[in-house]
Amino acid sequence: MPAMKETIVIATRESRLALWQAEHVKALLEHSLHLNVELLGMTTRGDQILDRTLSKVGGKGLFVKELETALEEGRAHLAVHSLKDVPMELPEGFALAAILEREDPRDALVSNRYASLTELPQGALVGTSSLRRMAQLKALRPDLRIEPLRGNLDTRLRKLDEGGYDAIVLAAAGLKRLGLADRIRSHFSVEEMIPCAGQGALGIELRADAAELNAQLATLIDRPTWLATQTERAVSRSLGGSCSMPLAAHARWQGEQLLVAVALGHAESPERPLLKTQLQAVVRSDAEAVALGEQAAQALRDLGAADYLPAA
Numbered sequence: 001m002p003a004m005k006e007t008i009v010i011a012t013r014e015s016r017l018a019l020w021q022a023e024h025v026k027a028l029l030e031h032s033l034h035l036n037v038e039l040l041g042m043t044t045r046g047d048q049i050l051d052r053t054l055s056k057v058g059g060k061g062l063f064v065k066e067l068e069t070a071l072e073e074g075r076a077h078l079a080v081h082s083l084k085d086v087p088m089e090l091p092e093g094f095a096l097a098a099i100l101e102r103e104d105p106r107d108a109l110v111s112n113r114y115a116s117l118t119e120l121p122q123g124a125l126v127g128t129s130s131l132r133r134m135a136q137l138k139a140l141r142p143d144l145r146i147e148p149l150r151g152n153l154d155t156r157l158r159k160l161d162e163g164g165y166d167a168i169v170l171a172a173a174g175l176k177r178l179g180l181a182d183r184i185r186s187h188f189s190v191e192e193m194i195p196c197a198g199q200g201a202l203g204i205e206l207r208a209d210a211a212e213l214n215a216q217l218a219t220l221i222d223r224p225t226w227l228a229t230q231t232e233r234a235v236s237r238s239l240g241g242s243c244s245m246p247l248a249a250h251a252r253w254q255g256e257q258l259l260v261a262v263a264l265g266h267a268e269s270p271e272r273p274l275l276k277t278q279l280q281a282v283v284r285s286d287a288e289a290v291a292l293g294e295q296a297a298q299a300l301r302d303l304g305a306a307d308y309l310p311a312a
């Protein structure tokens with residue numbers, strides 16, 4: 001008789017997107033690694049606080065902390081996250097075991113009236129709570145009025161449909177995962193609206209001491225996505241790494257070179273010009289990926305980033 005296989009428990013938030021992502025990883029672990037997998041749904045502080053801009057209430061870490069507590073207490077073995085919601089420095093004792101192949105990293109315009117950014121009339125009202133999207137929208141179209149928009153994807157779409165906004169901006173990946181791609185009226189190119197670090201990628205977190213599971217999950221790593229997101233996350237980490245910053249960092253492959261595009265807006269003074277630049281280098285290792293990210297952060301500092309960053 002074969003020994004009873006241990007069941008691997010995945011802790012997940014209970015939004016439709018989080019559940020889709022957890023189910024996706026569950027299926028992958030069942031099919032590729034032949035594991036038994038169950039989901040443990042949890043409500044996080046980030047899900048409860050819907051009335052304030054996230055950056056004002058402690059940042060994206062709010063979405064992952066409760067899941068990490070479940071890992072710590074042994075109630076779950078893995079947590080699945082949108083990589084962009086994972087803080088740049090994981091707390092002591094946790095690790096990212098795998099990063100999966102990236103979905104579409106772009107931002108998307110959703111509107112019931114207008115097909116693209118250029119079609120939006122003068123002074124149109126656009127909904128987003130992301131400081132990164134606000135800063136880049138303001139740079140593209142200084143006339144737009146930008147209003148906060150929070151909540152999970154369905155809530156944001158409902159607020160648009162109720163007539164609260166002329167258009168909203170969301171990550172294409174989330175819409176596609178939920179079968180809502182038909183709501184996308186146009187995609188921003190990654191040059192005009194640089195995505196945030198990790199956008200479109202899924203990360204699987206575990207306890208750093210779970211060596212066997214870590215080794216199994218390592219086989220699922222998508223190497224091109226892993227290296228690109230190492231670069232992106234190094235930019236963010238190097239500049240202080242919090243989501244209270246309007247920081248964009250996106251790396252994409254051009255042959256064996258990674259091209260990293262970065263932008264930084266001023267959180268308090270949106271009229272200050274967006275700092276924006278790009279760099280590229282051959283990247284073959286984690287160390288080279290991180291070095292490229294740090295160079296991109298330095299390039300932003302050379303453009304005056306210190307003035308834009310919150311005082312230490």
Ligand SMILES: NCc1[nH]cc(CCC(=O)O)c1CC(=O)O
Pocket residue numbers: 082083084085169170171172173174175198199200201202
């Ligand atoms: N901040 C919330 C969040 N976290 C991940 C996604 C979308 C999926 C992804 O980028 O992987 C979204 C929604 C959005 O930004 O529109």
